[in-house]
Amino acid sequence: MSWYQKRRERIYDWMAGEGISLVMIEDSEGRRNQAIRWLTGQPGDALLFLSADRRSLLVPWDINMARIYAEADALIPYGEFSRRPLKALAAAAERLGVPRGSRIEIPGDTSYPRFLQCVEELSDYDIICREGSVWTELQKGRAVKDEDEIAIYRKVSKITNEIISLLEKRIRQGKLKTEAEVAFFIDAEGRKRGCEGMGFETIAAGPSRSFGIHAFPSFTGEQFGGPGLSILDFGLVFGGYTSDITLTFAAEPLSKGQEKMISLVEKAYALASSMIKSGLPTRELAQAVDGLFGSNKLSMPHALGHGIGLQAHEAPSLHNRSENEWVLEPGMILALEPGLYDPVHGGCRMENDFLVTEEGAEVLTESRIIRL
Amino acid sequence: MSWYQKRRERIYDWMAGEGISLVMIEDSEGRRNQAIRWLTGQPGDALLFLSADRRSLLVPWDINMARIYAEADALIPYGEFSRRPLKALAAAAERLGVPRGSRIEIPGDTSYPRFLQCVEELSDYDIICREGSVWTELQKGRAVKDEDEIAIYRKVSKITNEIISLLEKRIRQGKLKTEAEVAFFIDAEGRKRGCEGMGFETIAAGPSRSFGIHAFPSFTGEQFGGPGLSILDFGLVFGGYTSDITLTFAAEPLSKGQEKMISLVEKAYALASSMIKSGLPTRELAQAVDGLFGSNKLSMPHALGHGIGLQAHEAPSLHNRSENEWVLEPGMILALEPGLYDPVHGGCRMENDFLVTEEGAEVLTESRIIRL
Secondary structure: OOOOHHHHHHHHHHHHHOOOEEEEEEOOOOOOOHHHHHOOOOOOOEEEEEEEEOEEEEEOOOHHHHHHOOOOOOOOOOOHHOOHHHHHHHHHHHHHHOOOEEEEOOOOEEHHHHHHHHHHOOOOEEEEEEOOOHHHHHHHHEEOOOOOHHHHHHHHHHHHHHHHHHHHHHHHOOOOOOOOHHHHHHHHHHOOOOOEEEOOOEEOOOOOOOOOOOOOOOOOOOOOOOOOEEEEEEOOOEEEEEEOOEEEEEEEOOOOOHHHHHHHHHHHHHHHHHHHHOOOEEEHHHHHHHHHHHHHOOOOOOOOEEEEEOOEEEEEEEEEOOOOEOOOOOOOOEEEEEOEEOOEEEEEEOOEEEEEOOEEEEOOOOEEEEEE | OOOOHHHHHHHHHHHHHHHOEEEEEEOOOOOOOHHHHHOOOOOOOHHHHHHOOOOOEEEEOHHHHHHEEEEEOOOOOHHHOOOOOOHHHHHHHHHOOOOOOOOEEOOOOOHHHHHHHHHHHOOOOEOOOOOOOOHHHHHHHHOOHHHHHHHHHHHHHHHHHHHHHHHHHHOOOOOOOOOOHHHHHHHHHHHHOOOEEEOOEEEEEEOOOOOOOOOOOOOOOOOOOOOOEEEEEEEEEEOEOOOEEEEEEEEOOOHHHHHHHHHHHHHHHHHHHHOOOOOOOOOHHHHHHHHHHHHHOOOOOOOOEOOOHHHHHHEEEOOOOOOOEEEEOOOOOEOOOEEEEEEOOOEEEOOOEEEOOOOOEEOOOOOOOEOO
């Protein structure tokens, strides 16, 4: 049985337990959901229908692409339904023999107006749209990586680390001078090593722009690595899975304020990484770091981190809020990224990827604050 | 009065006409909406509140960034509301003095579960979530470019055309050999000319991969421009606005099937571009092209085109469906992109950007099918 089939079986089991006859998953522009890639291998733009009798029907935008990449019991081009999701849903229910009156679960992020339309157009069925449910089941499935995924993470981490070393060398030698040179170098070196691209637009922000959490524009022709703090945040994608790391480059002269930021971010990072272990509620991790910054009268304007996988931001969330809390489990892969930002001193962030184990965590990547 | 202020005034006028006390706009990960940039200059990740008494309150994720880029009557960092949209909404309603019981319009793409939560948490107000309404008003406003935007489009088109010429030369000279070299070249040349980045990930697909509508991965280390059909689809962003063009490179030997695709795509392009004029329903444009392909027993698996602007896909839509139809108006900027794809012959697409005028259209970009 393939990994895709195993993952679908998990969802079929869940459907049987909940009495759901059909689940519809959507991946489209503006509503990306890599669950379809996780379940079938299809890399993008499709609807996926899973039925209670354990059959999968994929409706891809690009049928030629799906014939190469996707594993599903049946394929129908989206064009046959005029690329209308509700038309495809009605046809899928018919084709998969979903009994009238039974429960169909549509995406939990379906807009309220679209939900009303769906209930009207598919009035023969019981349409369900909610958070939690199969969406949490998919998040949980994706959050705890299987052997195949962990093997991919070892590979993408190795590539990421090679490129971190090269970056340090080239920047020290003055061979990569501008933000754009640094960003293109990473992308090109990744692709040479078999990466399919970047997990998100690389952020390369020299000292005058590193105050931004996500600098805008994400990189320019300006100097990178000059006096002060420069931030470099990138992720390489291999076999669909992205790494996500941030390096800070600190070049003399540094102000007291900058030294304080570096020291606190390193402390926060050490604290958080030492806490990771199976059974820990993610909010406790985030609270510890927010507490450390707070006791120094500073605050971090973003979450401490997040799970990574087929998307750069996945479950589990790692933030200091009472909603969407998770408990760490072996096999989860996390990016921890404590950071501080100041309009005068610039920004400092350090981010690595961790595999949660029974006893603690294994750090997969080797980014750090580099003093030039 | 700034362009941003003028645009906000338009929305205030609409609100007055509709009796809406407060509008909430959201731009967040997975739910990008550049309307906030259009109305304030803030490039990303924020909530924007517009009140009936003509005040704007911006709640940015990154306050340092907003202080540089954003024009709004008030700024409050999102962190003050624990980055929770409903908490920010309740506070904004309070702060802007929105009377209890009055109508608050939340994003039309708000999920059904979130809508229920909003109605519960803000039970003192009349919460409205619908399609059309202010969302269509914003689309309309953005679809018809003002003088400032048209000036930016002249600039980004000029840069795009310079790079098209360079590309043709370098590819002919054999200086850009792989898909990745081509993609990095465009990005680097764009940034040299002041572009802030790419409007979407460049698609550079050599003959073995051009059958994909959007090739996956979008570019690799493989050969570009070898025998057969290669597709190059990119957009450069200047001042926030993206161009969107596609070149096909055709290199001998070409099969009869490939020659037929080239000839039909050129015919479809000529037909569509000759039809553009103020007053034309967009569906008629799409139907004409689908009809041409259909009479040759072929079909195009995507829409004929789309408006462009702060996002690569904007109003007006240009497809052959009965929903979301538009009528062309002077000042709209469109990308027309007829294309055909075949698993054996590969793909052929040609795409240029047009400014709709009273009499017809002005073509802004100079992409074409280039025979190598």
